[in-house]
Amino acid sequence: MAETAPRPSNFIRQIIDKDLASGLHSSVATRFPPEPNGYLHMGHAKSICLNFGIAQDYQGTCNLRFDDTNPDKENIDYVNAIKQDVKWLGFEWAGKERYSSDYFDALYGYAVELIEKGLAYVDFSSPDEVRALRGTLTEPGQNSPYRDTTPEENLAHFEKMKAGEYKEGSCSLRAKIDMASAFMCMRDPVIYRVKFAHHHQTGDKWCIYPMYDFTHCISDAIEGITHSLCTLEFQDNRRLYDWVIENISIECTPRQYEFSRLNLEYTVLSKRRLIQLVEDKHVNGWDDPRMPTIAGIRRRGYTPASIQEFCKRIGVTKMDNMVEMSMLEACIRDELNTDAPRRMAVLDPIKVVIENYPEDKVEWIDAANHPSEEGMGTRKIAFSKTLWIEREDFREQANKKFKRLVLDKEVRLRNAYFLKANSVDKDQNGEVTTIYCTYDPDTLGKDPADGRKAKGVIHWVSATEAKPAQFMLYDRLFTEANPAAQEDFAGCINASSLVVKHGFVEPALAQSENLERFQFERTGYFCVDEESTPDKLIFNRTVELRDTWAKIGD
Ligand code: ATP
Ligand code: MG
Numbered sequence: 001m002a003e004t005a006p007r008p009s010n011f012i013r014q015i016i017d018k019d020l021a022s023g024l025h026s027s028v029a030t031r032f033p034p035e036p037n038g039y040l041h042m043g044h045a046k047s048i049c050l051n052f053g054i055a056q057d058y059q060g061t062c063n064l065r066f067d068d069t070n071p072d073k074e075n076i077d078y079v080n081a082i083k084q085d086v087k088w089l090g091f092e093w094a095g096k097e098r099y100s101s102d103y104f105d106a107l108y109g110y111a112v113e114l115i116e117k118g119l120a121y122v123d124f125s126s127p128d129e130v131r132a133l134r135g136t137l138t139e140p141g142q143n144s145p146y147r148d149t150t151p152e153e154n155l156a157h158f159e160k161m162k163a164g165e166y167k168e169g170s171c172s173l174r175a176k177i178d179m180a181s182a183f184m185c186m187r188d189p190v191i192y193r194v195k196f197a198h199h200h201q202t203g204d205k206w207c208i209y210p211m212y213d214f215t216h217c218i219s220d221a222i223e224g225i226t227h228s229l230c231t232l233e234f235q236d237n238r239r240l241y242d243w244v245i246e247n248i249s250i251e252c253t254p255r256q257y258e259f260s261r262l263n264l265e266y267t268v269l270s271k272r273r274l275i276q277l278v279e280d281k282h283v284n285g286w287d288d289p290r291m292p293t294i295a296g297i298r299r300r301g302y303t304p305a306s307i308q309e310f311c312k313r314i315g316v317t318k319m320d321n322m323v324e325m326s327m328l329e330a331c332i333r334d335e336l337n338t339d340a341p342r343r344m345a346v347l348d349p350i351k352v353v354i355e356n357y358p359e360d361k362v363e364w365i366d367a368a369n370h371p372s373e374e375g376m377g378t379r380k381i382a383f384s385k386t387l388w389i390e391r392e393d394f395r396e397q398a399n400k401k402f403k404r405l406v407l408d409k410e411v412r413l414r415n416a417y418f419l420k421a422n423s424v425d426k427d428q429n430g431e432v433t434t435i436y437c438t439y440d441p442d443t444l445g446k447d448p449a450d451g452r453k454a455k456g457v458i459h460w461v462s463a464t465e466a467k468p469a470q471f472m473l474y475d476r477l478f479t480e481a482n483p484a485a486q487e488d489f490a491g492c493i494n495a496s497s498l499v500v501k502h503g504f505v506e507p508a509l510a511q512s513e514n515l516e517r518f519q520f521e522r523t524g525y526f527c528v529d530e531e532s533t534p535d536k537l538i539f540n541r542t543v544e545l546r547d548t549w550a551k552i553g554d
Contacts, residue, residue: 034067045310100216114248227257264328342371343521344520469509517542
């Protein structure tokens with residue numbers, strides 16, 4: 001990995017430092033707890049870098065735990081994709097991956113313990129009745145008529161729930177806490193519900209499933225987690241987290257700390273919305289390079305190091321904010337500027353015929369792979385009588401600002417000769433089809449002796465040797481900075497978020513490998529798409545050379 005600077009401190013690391021100094025803990029154990037109901041996105045990357053980064057830096061451990069209490073929405077494909085993404089980001093979890101469902105027996109036992117202590121009861125109220133008694137933010141709730149059922153009766157009902165004798169929605173197990181609490185989550189929250197669903201790990205063993213708030217804290221305690229890090233929306237739920245741990249017989253007391261979620265401009269970071277994009281076919285699957293998923297931005301050409309660097313730069317705080325996409329782009333641009341070999345590719349070709357160049361001659365010119373990293377070596381590029389150049393690099397007439405090819409003027413062909421445009425052919429629509437030129441044979445790697453200056457430098461490929469290629473040019477997926485705030489977020493999808501171009505690349509690129517990254521001179525950083533083959537080359541533009549979105553320069 002390119003970057004090895006230490007991760008910066010943050011308020012969570014300060015808490016850990018204090019806990020280690022005071023002897024509260026002698027080592028640190030964290031966990032990353034995804035629900036396997038979708039692919040991981042950049043928000044998860046923030047949480048992964050935080051949890052695994054802490055484990056690395058404090059010589060502690062970080063578990064990967066699938067939070068799998070919602071069998072309806074989860075599946076094994078998501079489990080596998082999540083494991084692949086965490087590994088690809090460069091992290092290793094301690095031991096085997098865990099599942100909350102590993103603890104279903106233990107969780108059932110703790111629920112029984114709460115019932116025996118008179119701290120949980122089976123409620124047969126209908127969902128509407130439960131809602132009516134819950135109260136509001138300004139008014140306390142009221143006790144359920146089932147609240148004072150004896151532990152013996154509750155145990156029998158809970159046993160029947162487990163045995164499948166009650167229908168879904170007909171009853172639930174609730175913790176008996178405080179219907180007048182200022183925290184809604186403490187008003188006798190449901191901790192178990194009936195659900196006749198097949199589970200990807202436990203099969204058909206269970207027809208009751210524990211709720212997240214009951215499961216998470218106990219799973220943390222069972223695994224000996226010291227610092228349980230989650231996002232701010234769980235701030236209130238910390239009361240319930242602590243209440244459960246205090247009221248069951250378990251040794252370990254993990255502590256929960258909350259940090260702010262990552263929000264990225266011009267995209268959405270919520271699995272629910274990302275699923276909708278996939279299901280409604282607004283994108284071509286979870287790994288569409290426009291998606292803010294780990295799989296998507298991997299396919300787009302981002303590296304694990306660039307994502308880790310991004311997470312370092314954004315830091316960890318309790319402040320909600322919206323991060324500019326250009327922050328993420330700067331991370332990969334900085335890395336590829338140093339690491340990516342240079343190549344030439346013409347995205348929107350127009351033909352050049354060099355009238356004074358021999359008919360069948362092909363010259364193989366050595367071209368540096370990097371302007372400053374000599375160690376990256378050179379490759380051979382073909383030069384011949386017919387070339388492709390970029391359509392936008394030619395004008396019949398232009399003012400001085402246009403530093404490219406113009407009739408009767410000279411430009412330098414990158415890595416090759418001076419070229420002068422003499423005349424053009426046009427089709428019946430008046431579009432230029434061929435530019436007839438002459439070249440100066442004395443200008444390979446040197447300026448003309450008479451002191452002539454070229455207007456600029458343009459890239460090109462030999463028409464006889466180049467390989468056809470497809471270029472996928474990506475833009476922001478949404479036209480609104482905060483699509484999630486729109487009533488219909490899918491309504492503000494950017495119709496030109498993908499533009500496909502058909503052009504040519506220099507021959508050396510035919511041998512490139514899946515995900516290999518290059519800078520195509522003047523057009524951007526690209527990587528080889530996973531569906532690319534030597535016969536059908538496909539390149540994804542990772543990012544442009546400069547931040548054109550911010551309209552800097554140009
Ligand atoms: P989503 O809203 O996308 O479904 P989630 O929080 O429900 O996200 P989980 O799979 O439950 O997704 O999350 C696993 C972990 O990743 C949690 O600890 C969660 O807090 C964290 N996480 C999820 N989204 C973000 C985000 N945008 N920024 C930082 N951390 C996040
Ligand atoms: Mg969730």
